[in-house]
Amino acid sequence: MTTAQPHLFEALVWRLAQRISGARPGGHRGLARGAGEIFADVAPLARHPDPRRLDLRRSLTDPFGEVFVRRFETRTDLTLHLLLDASASLATGAQADRQELAALLASGFAQAARRGGDLFALDVGCGGRKALEIPPGRSLNAPEEIFARLRSLAPQGEGLEALARLTEALPHERILVALISDFEHAPEELDELLSALRPRPLLPIWLRDSGLENPPGGFGLADLRDPETGRRRVVLTTKTWAAAQSRTSAERRAALKRVFERHGLRPVEILDGISIGELSAALEEAPP
Amino acid sequence: MIAFAHPLALLALPLALTPFLRRWLASAPVPRLDLRTGGEAPWTDRLLKAVGVVGITALILGLAKPHLPGGTRPHQGHGANLVLLIDRSFSMDDSFAGRAPNGDEESKSAAARRLLFEFIEKRPDDRIGVAGFSTAPMQVLALTQSRSAIAAAIAALGERGLSQTDVGRGLAMAMDMFDEAAAPDSRAVVMVSDGAGVIARETQEALQALARRNGVRLYWLYLRTAGAKGIFEIPRPGEADTPQLRPERHLHIFLQRLGVPYRAFEADSPEAVDEAIQAIGDLESRPILTLRPLPRRDLAWIFYGLAALMAGVLAAARRLERAYAPRSSAPTEIRP
Numbered sequence: 001m002t003t004a005q006p007h008l009f010e011a012l013v014w015r016l017a018q019r020i021s022g023a024r025p026g027g028h029r030g031l032a033r034g035a036g037e038i039f040a041d042v043a044p045l046a047r048h049p050d051p052r053r054l055d056l057r058r059s060l061t062d063p064f065g066e067v068f069v070r071r072f073e074t075r076t077d078l079t080l081h082l083l084l085d086a087s088a089s090l091a092t093g094a095q096a097d098r099q100e101l102a103a104l105l106a107s108g109f110a111q112a113a114r115r116g117g118d119l120f121a122l123d124v125g126c127g128g129r130k131a132l133e134i135p136p137g138r139s140l141n142a143p144e145e146i147f148a149r150l151r152s153l154a155p156q157g158e159g160l161e162a163l164a165r166l167t168e169a170l171p172h173e174r175i176l177v178a179l180i181s182d183f184e185h186a187p188e189e190l191d192e193l194l195s196a197l198r199p200r201p202l203l204p205i206w207l208r209d210s211g212l213e214n215p216p217g218g219f220g221l222a223d224l225r226d227p228e229t230g231r232r233r234v235v236l237t238t239k240t241w242a243a244a245q246s247r248t249s250a251e252r253r254a255a256l257k258r259v260f261e262r263h264g265l266r267p268v269e270i271l272d273g274i275s276i277g278e279l280s281a282a283l284e285e286a287p288p
Numbered sequence: 289m290i291a292f293a294h295p296l297a298l299l300a301l302p303l304a305l306t307p308f309l310r311r312w313l314a315s316a317p318v319p320r321l322d323l324r325t326g327g328e329a330p331w332t333d334r335l336l337k338a339v340g341v342v343g344i345t346a347l348i349l350g351l352a353k354p355h356l357p358g359g360t361r362p363h364q365g366h367g368a369n370l371v372l373l374i375d376r377s378f379s380m381d382d383s384f385a386g387r388a389p390n391g392d393e394e395s396k397s398a399a400a401r402r403l404l405f406e407f408i409e410k411r412p413d414d415r416i417g418v419a420g421f422s423t424a425p426m427q428v429l430a431l432t433q434s435r436s437a438i439a440a441a442i443a444a445l446g447e448r449g450l451s452q453t454d455v456g457r458g459l460a461m462a463m464d465m466f467d468e469a470a471a472p473d474s475r476a477v478v479m480v481s482d483g484a485g486v487i488a489r490e491t492q493e494a495l496q497a498l499a500r501r502n503g504v505r506l507y508w509l510y511l512r513t514a515g516a517k518g519i520f521e522i523p524r525p526g527e528a529d530t531p532q533l534r535p536e537r538h539l540h541i542f543l544q545r546l547g548v549p550y551r552a553f554e555a556d557s558p559e560a561v562d563e564a565i566q567a568i569g570d571l572e573s574r575p576i577l578t579l580r581p582l583p584r585r586d587l588a589w590i591f592y593g594l595a596a597l598m599a600g601v602l603a604a605a606r607r608l609e610r611a612y613a614p615r616s617s618a619p620t621e622i623r624p
Contacts, residue, residue: 089319094613100620184319211613212318220610221332223313226321233321234313234336236329237610244326252323273621 042068078174079119079136082109083163085181087127088227090155094211096272101207102180103150104274107143109178114138122146123166127157127228130166158228160185160193167196178203183267187255194263203283204260204267211272213249217242290587293353300348307340312602316611336605343598350591360579365413368474368572369431372404373462374445375481376422377453379513384557386513396511397445399558400480404442407565408435413578417465418442421458422450431467433578455479455539456487456495463498475504476572482511484539486531496546505549507568510536512556519552 042055045067058068084106090099106122113120117138124132131153134146163179170177177200183190194202217239224233235241260267268282292298313336318324380397383389394402408416417431418441429441462477487495499506510519519540523529531538543550551571553564 088317092317092319093615094611095616097620104620104622182319184323186320186323211616215613218610219608221313221605221608222610222612223311223315223333224318224321224612225315226319227317228319229322231321232311232315232333233328234330234333236332241326245324248324248326273623275623277624 038072040071043071045069078176079121079171080109080113081121081136081170081175081177082106082123083166083177083179083181084122084124084150085160085163085179085183086124086131086150086153086155087158087160087184088156089182089184090207092212092227093209094215096207096209096211098182098207098209099153099155100151101270101274103147105180105205105270106150107147110146111143114143123163124150124153125157125160125162125166126153126155127159128161129157130162131156160189164193164196167193170197170200172200176201176203178205180205180207182207182209183256185256187252187259190256191259191262194259194265198263202263202265204265206267206269208269208271213253214246215242289357290354291357293355295352297348297352300351301345304341304344304348306344307337312336312340312605313609318612336602339598339601339605343595343602346591346595346598350588350595354587354591356585356587358582358584360581363413363578363580365576365578366573367411367413367415367576367578368476368574369415369417369466369471369576370572371417371419371431371462371465371477372442373419373421373458373477373479373481374400375453375479375483375511376420376445376450377481377483378422378448378450379482380511381448382513384511384513386515394558396482396513399561400509400511401442401445403558403562403565404480405439407569408438408442411569411573413576415576415578417462418445419458419462419465420445421454421461423452423454425454425458425461427461427465431465433581453481453483453485455481455484456491460491460495460498463495463502463504466502466504471576472503474572474574474576475502476507476568477504478507478509478568480509480511482513483516484535486535487539487542492542499546499548503548505572506543506546506551507571508540508543508550508552509561509564509568510552510554511561512554514556518554520554 042058045051045054048069048071050069050071053070053072055068055070058070059066062068084102086099086102090102092098110120110122119136119138120134121136122132122134123130132149177197179193179197179202181204183204183206185193194204215237218237220237222235222237224235225231257267266282266285268279270279374397376397380400381388381395383393383395384399385393389395389398408414412435415431415433416429416438418428418438420426420428428444429437432438459477459479462479466475508519512518517534517536519536521537523534523537528534529537540552543552553560553567555561555564
């Protein structure tokens with residue numbers, strides 16, 4: 001837990017406090033009008049047929065004799081369902097500790113959900129296995145505990161199988177799905193997962209590592225091992241090799257972004273460290 | 289064929305497979321290698337494994353001390369099977385002038401030894417045996433090709449001599465020293481003496497039988513002391529001519545009748561001895577099939593060198609080792 005964390009929570013709370021449609025009373029200011037505590041406006045009875053909330057004064061003073069009712073903002077609740085892809089690649093990194101970033105963000109979301117009065121659920125998928133499951137609830141799991149548990153988790157497994165299976169059980173309404181992943185996936189795999197998650201409101205958070213994207217070009221021998229597949233490769237590193245790696249990496253990012261765009265999404269990119277200003281802007285820009 | 293001095297070390301050879309179990313370079317975890325194509329060097333991995341296997345194998349083979357076993361190889365040279373039969377009597381320690389040698393002179397035995405050293409050095413293919421005789425004959429060295437042994441045997445004759453001169457039994461021993469390996473047509477006995485003795489009748493008969501059987505050639509290098517009668521001198525009429533008074537002359541006559549090729553040289557100075565030895569050398573130089581020793585050849589250095597080379601390659605690979613991207617140790621940053 002760092003001192004900058006409260007700011008992070010603020011940014012997340014701000015994002016979640018934006019109006020989200022929902023019918024059940026909850027902590028968020030809903031877009032729907034109806035019975036509530038905060039006055040919103042008045043509307044003709046014909047448009048909002050709720051005679052219990054007749055606005056007598058407005059109706060009597062209306063020059064055309066129309067009957068008005070008061071409308072109040074309804075408060076909705078929602079479940080912030082966090083999906084964390086903790087396959088073995090999450091533990092890899094050069095410039096960033098992506099596991100710590102994920103733990104920070106998850107605890108931040110949990111804090112934000114608690115302060116917003118929302119339900120918070122967390123599912124961690126390690127490849128084909130579900131590593132951690134926190135069912136929707138309120139304040140039962142302190143953000144500190146979530147941070148600690150995610151920090152000590154050993155990322156393992158390969159692929160997105162567990163997360164893809166989870167999506168079937170997710171409700172379609174009153175939910176905001178936040179998907180935290182390093183997105184070390186092929187475009188097709190990502191497309192599959194997004195297809196399964198949509199049309200739920202989805203907030204993809206992309207943990208990027210500039211070190212892995214642009215390896216340095218010094219001459220040397222590198223013995224590389226894929227932590228997910230166990231595949232190994234020895235490469236002779238040169239400037240040309242580094243340039244080729246940066247190029248394929250950029251191409252792959254562009255391909256992933258096209259997949260996100262096809263699903264009407266724009267991922268929030270966390271590059272190496274969290275910049276609260278950029279995160280806030282990204283959260284604001286992200287389509288719901 | 290390669291042999292090993294410590295073959296038990298070869299039991300460690302399975303260790304050479306360790307490069308297949310342990311990787312030489314520290315591996316760096318990099319996700320999705322299948323998507324990070326480009327710049328592969330598939331031969332590097334195989335090369336490093338091969339270098340490791342070869343290096344460990346060479347080291348173990350080197351520890352087992354490989355060598356080409358020595359031995360002998362037939363050699364067609366020029367020389368002879370010679371037995372040097374040398375007089376060890378007391379008088380050999382005198383000079384050619386017949387007195388104890390002073391600083392300028394050398395004794396007859398010393399001169400003979402010196403000239404024989406030179407002789408064997410010039411003739412690398414000879415097989416030479418050494419025997420001495422004085423009161424009793426003694427075999428000093430059986431027929432051998434080892435130059436150092438022959439030189440030592442000749443040097444050993446520098447010890448002080450004994451009193452008597454038993455030529456007959458000495459000759460019998462010398463003739464008996466030829467073994468199976470000595471071809472019958474290249475056997476020669478070189479007798480070096482400064483006197484002779486009477487040979488008993490039965491010894492004469494034994495010598496004649498031996499000479500017939502062994503077919504040796506015989507050379508007598510007579511070191512004549514000043515004042516002594518020569519072996520070729522025929523006594524004047526009236527002068528006594530008995531084996532007791534002129535044993536050298538009578539020995540010469542006996543040897544001439546022995547029925548084997550025989551030649552006598554009379555030398556009264558070191559120069560004359562040298563000439564006589566040269567003459568014998570020229571006469572006894574015919575094709576001879578001998579065995580040359582082959583020294584054992586150590587091969588460990590080749591394997592150690594190879595192992596060192598491979599270790600150098602591995603060290604260079606380790607020097608070039610790097611991660612895919614260096615891991616930053618900075619804590620996770622949260623910027624406002």
